[in-house]
Each structure stands twice: as C-alpha cells, then as structure tokens.
Amino acid sequence: MERYKERLEEVKSLLNKDQIDLKRLREICSQSCPNEGGLRSVIWKILLNYLPSDRKQWTEILNKRRNEYRNFVRDMIIRPGYKENENCEIDHPLNSNPESEWSSFFKDNEVLVQIDKDVRRLCPDLFFFQKPTEFPCEEIKNVQDAEIYQSLRKRVAKTQLKADEVSKHRLGFTNYKSNSKKTKEEQDEYAYLPDGQEAHWEIIERILFIYAKLNRGCSYVQGMNEVLGPIYYIFANDPDIEWRRNAEADCFFCFNNLMGLEGIRENFELVLDNTQIGIAANMKRLYDLVRSNDPSVFNILQKQNLKPEFFAFRWITLLLSQEFKLPEVISLWDVLFADKETLDLLIHVCCAMILIQREHLLKGDFSANIKILQNYPNSVEIKEIVEKARNIRRK
Amino acid sequence: MSGKSYQFKIVLLGEGCVGKTSLMLRYVQDKFNDEHLSTIQAAFIKKKIRIGSNSVELAIWDTAGQEKYHALGPIYYRGSNGAFLVYDITDIDSFERIRKWVTELKTSLGDDCILCIVGNKSDLEKNRNVPIKEAEEYAKSVGAKHYSTSAKLNQGVNELFLDISKRMIEKFESSENLESINHQSGNSSNKRNTIQVVDDSVVQQEDKKSGCC
Numbered sequence: 001m002e003r004y005k006e007r008l009e010e011v012k013s014l015l016n017k018d019q020i021d022l023k024r025l026r027e028i029c030s031q032s033c034p035n036e037g038g039l040r041s042v043i044w045k046i047l048l049n050y051l052p053s054d055r056k057q058w059t060e061i062l063n064k065r066r067n068e069y070r071n072f073v074r075d076m077i078i079r080p081g082y083k084e085n086e087n088c089e090i091d092h093p094l095n096s097n098p099e100s101e102w103s104s105f106f107k108d109n110e111v112l113v114q115i116d117k118d119v120r121r122l123c124p125d126l127f128f129f130q131k132p133t134e135f136p137c138e139e140i141k142n143v144q145d146a147e148i149y150q151s152l153r154k155r156v157a158k159t160q161l162k163a164d165e166v167s168k169h170r171l172g173f174t175n176y177k178s179n180s181k182k183t184k185e186e187q188d189e190y191a192y193l194p195d196g197q198e199a200h201w202e203i204i205e206r207i208l209f210i211y212a213k214l215n216r217g218c219s220y221v222q223g224m225n226e227v228l229g230p231i232y233y234i235f236a237n238d239p240d241i242e243w244r245r246n247a248e249a250d251c252f253f254c255f256n257n258l259m260g261l262e263g264i265r266e267n268f269e270l271v272l273d274n275t276q277i278g279i280a281a282n283m284k285r286l287y288d289l290v291r292s293n294d295p296s297v298f299n300i301l302q303k304q305n306l307k308p309e310f311f312a313f314r315w316i317t318l319l320l321s322q323e324f325k326l327p328e329v330i331s332l333w334d335v336l337f338a339d340k341e342t343l344d345l346l347i348h349v350c351c352a353m354i355l356i357q358r359e360h361l362l363k364g365d366f367s368a369n370i371k372i373l374q375n376y377p378n379s380v381e382i383k384e385i386v387e388k389a390r391n392i393r394r395k
Numbered sequence: 396m397s398g399k400s401y402q403f404k405i406v407l408l409g410e411g412c413v414g415k416t417s418l419m420l421r422y423v424q425d426k427f428n429d430e431h432l433s434t435i436q437a438a439f440i441k442k443k444i445r446i447g448s449n450s451v452e453l454a455i456w457d458t459a460g461q462e463k464y465h466a467l468g469p470i471y472y473r474g475s476n477g478a479f480l481v482y483d484i485t486d487i488d489s490f491e492r493i494r495k496w497v498t499e500l501k502t503s504l505g506d507d508c509i510l511c512i513v514g515n516k517s518d519l520e521k522n523r524n525v526p527i528k529e530a531e532e533y534a535k536s537v538g539a540k541h542y543s544t545s546a547k548l549n550q551g552v553n554e555l556f557l558d559i560s561k562r563m564i565e566k567f568e569s570s571e572n573l574e575s576i577n578h579q580s581g582n583s584s585n586k587r588n589t590i591q592v593v594d595d596s597v598v599q600q601e602d603k604k605s606g607c608c
Contacts, residue, residue, distance in 0.1 A: 007420070021515065028454070031547065114411070114461065117411055117412045117433070118411075118433050121432055121433050122432075221434060221461070222433055222459065222460075222461040223433075225433045247515065260588075289492065307469050309436070309437075309467060310437065310439065310470075311436070313435075313436040314435045314436040317435070318435060322432065338578070367441045367454070370439045371439075374438055374439060
C-alpha cells in the first residue's frame, strides 16, 4: 500500500513536469499504472505515442488531431449536403470503373456490415457498450438535421434492405415484402437508441469504419473491435469531462498507434502468413520459446499435435483481451504498453501462461489441455504471469 | 451384447453470425445466449453420447466465420468425419458461402466426410430469404443432407447431432466391411487414422484412470 502511494505520487509529479521523463514513466508503469483521477487514461495516451513528452505541445497536438478526426467523420460518414441521386449522370451504381465512387461505396458497405455484426457483440457481459454516450456525434445529435446528414446507422439499415431486395430478385421472387429485415424480437435485442442518441458501441463502429477506410490494405479484421474496446473504455470513463468529450477522436489515434507498433497490425494480415512478421511467425516464436524453456511441455504439445493455431492465434492477435476479465486485461495492458517492445513482451507473457500450467499440461490429454489453453484458468494472477514472463525474457 | 466405442471429429463451418457457436453451446451445454462474442479462433469441445449400446465420443470444432480467417480452415477440418455447413435462413449470402465450403471440403477430404447443410435460425421463418426447396435441392445435388434448426428455441439441434453420429457410424462400418473385403482380395485401402474402434470395456477402464469428463 505504501509503495502504491509512493508510485502514485511519483507518477503525478512526473506528469506535472513540462518535460515528462518517459523512461521513468515506463519503468513505473511496467508494474501497472496507478489509476486515480484518470491517470491511466492520460498515461496510455503517452505510452501509445499520442501525447509527446513535451507537455507544452499537448494543446496544439490535441486540437490538431481532434480536428483531423472531425474531418474524417465528415468526409467519410456525414457527408453534409450529399444527395444520393445527384451524381448519377457521371457516376452510377453499375459503373465498372474501379475509380468509381460507387464501387468503393459498395466495398465499404461490406466492411461496415461486418463491423456492425462484431461491435454489437462487443463485451456482452459488460453493459457499458450498450449505454448511450454523453457525447454523440455533433451532427447526428441535432435530430432536425438528420435528413441532410448520412450516418452509419442509416447506411447499415439501407445495405441490409438492399441485400434483401437483390436476393429476392436473384431467386426469382416477385412478391417483395416491405417489412424490414429484423423481427420485432430482434429489434428489441439490438435496439438502436432513439434518434439523437448513440450507444458506445456505435462510437466503436465509427472508429473502426474510419480506420478500415484509411488502412485499405488491412481494412477491418474481426477481433480489432476487441483491441479497441478496452482503450475506449478507459478514455470514455475519464473523470475529466474534456477528455471524455474527446474520447472518440483520441481513441482513434491511440488505436491507430497501437496497431502501428511493430508487428501488431501484421498479426491481423493473413497475407503475411509464413513470412518473418505475420501471426504464423509469432506463433512459431512462441513455441520456440516454450521449447527452449521447458522441453517436456513442448514435447507434450508436439506429441498431442496441439498446434498454436488452436489457442495462441487469439492470444497474440487480440493481445490477450479475450482471455481475462476486463480489469485484468487493463492491468496487463499497462505493462504491455509500458514496454518498448510490446509484441516481444506479449509473446513472453504467452509463454509464461503456458509454463504456469505445466503440471496440468503434462498430465492432461489433448482435450483436457486444449480446454485449459482455450479457457485460461482465472485463478492465475496477472502479476504472477508478468513476473514469469520477465524471468523468461531475462534468460 | 456389449457395444462399440467410436471417436469422430465434427467441424462447424459457415459465415460469421449464422449461429455456429450457438448450435454447439445448445447441444453441449443446452444453453442459449443472444449476445455472445464473435469467434476469433476455433474452439474445441468434446461430447460423449450413447447410441443404442454404442458409445460415441464427438470432438467438435467450432470455427471462426470471417473470410480473413478462412486460410486457417484446413487446420481445423483436416481429418473430419462430419461437417456442419451452417447458414442463416434470413441471409442469402451466408447460403451462397456454403457452396464454396462444399467445394473445398470435397476437394480436400473427398467423400470421407459426411456433409450436413444446416439452415439455422428457423425461429425467424417469417424473414426467410433462402427458399427451403432450393436449399434442400442443393444439398441433394452435392450428396449432403439438409437440416433446419433453431439454436434459440432448441429445435432440431439434438436431432442434428444424433443423425450425423448415426451416419458417421454407418459410414465407418461400411468402409470397415469394404476394407476387410479389400483386404481379403489383397487390395488393402488407405489406413484411416481418425477413427479408432476400441472395445467398450477398455474405454471404461481408461475413463476411470484419467477421471476425465
């Protein structure tokens, strides 16, 4: 307790200096961030290279970035004054030119529908993401303007309706039913909030959609929502109203930076499979680590043909966000973000998780072992795992 | 007469959000949850059932739906004795996707794998977008059987797993017979590595020892 207080005081004084000692901040946070007064929310922004160590630049940078994000939203989603039929003469839905705005519009809609399916399923046991945000998108907030602005909500609904129509024609059905696709029950389950309000998951959806549009190569891959979720959760619960108001924009850039850390985004790109940097290479690194640290555990995994794809695929791509409860994920991420080589530490943490289960693994058969690794026992403390990971790394 | 023990592997394939995980959870735990996470990597569950005097152990693999993860497909369906190709009856695209899976499975597993085409979410019948007749005809044309299920209302789920188990047993027994005939004529076929027939009494002993399940 005393030590926690000491750390808290030190972090506070570090953050109050004009020039933040980043090295020292990383050192302290490698134990876990103190979270009083929204400290974690600020510290993550620093550790994820969104806020520079020179505090005098913060205001300017934040203004610039938040403006930038506002423009992304306007250009890619809201599109004020955009009328669907206006550009028909030059460009139209059947335009085969790949440069056609319509062609990318349809591709975007596919991505959007995928994101929509996933974000609605984000952290279902945590009611937070279903709740309305205090800060919905400005343009969307004004209900009377709703007609002239586009929104993802409208676009998802329209895309699903269009898919209905098309499919019916394709199958030779003529009696088009005008009722919307979702049934009453389904509407209740996944109900949208009334116009002018937005749930937190809709913010997550908007961030991912913009991310996908700006990162054509990687676009959106299932699971990115799980990586974004905890960051947004921290930012949107900041006790300071100004930080909260800008949680969406700040979160976009921090997520973008996290994905940009060495090797993180590449885990989502299966194209990079079997190269030096993709997920396959990282799973191999993990098994190599297990082999050199505990040959008998490695042998049993080999013998049972228990491939890393069966469990470590999710561990690594999602930075373990699905293996622990949210508070534990958050304290684990303190440690991962504080490290200069996040991915490297992550792989060591994964190795530690396997080795901690060595007694069970050596005894168990294939199904018992896969059960442990796919449903990691929550009796193990993050602190123990991290400590073990560091020991392995030191060797 | 003491029965036999069989071990079979089943894989669930299909577009995201069609209800693969729900089908598995309904069958194995008799639970249904409207809101659950999207599956990112395949999950494995084992289930033991009795059919008549035989005991059957099912190793069920529930896979992830998204296109980008399909490259991982073969790791999970390799050596499968049965496959559920699941679509959502309100989503025509999810049905179209089934055709690709059928081709892929036929190419890599040949006729070793029993194919079941499963139209899930039958509780949403009024929003049906995939005509049942077309689905059934398609299933027939590729030598598969068509099933309708609702994981939500627990309709057709037990029947589905029971039926595939029976069909896998039949298939196994007939190929055993074939093998012994071939063997007699000196024409032994390829060794099958995924199915083991063990004497029931031996299995029970092993169970006691490991104390599993």
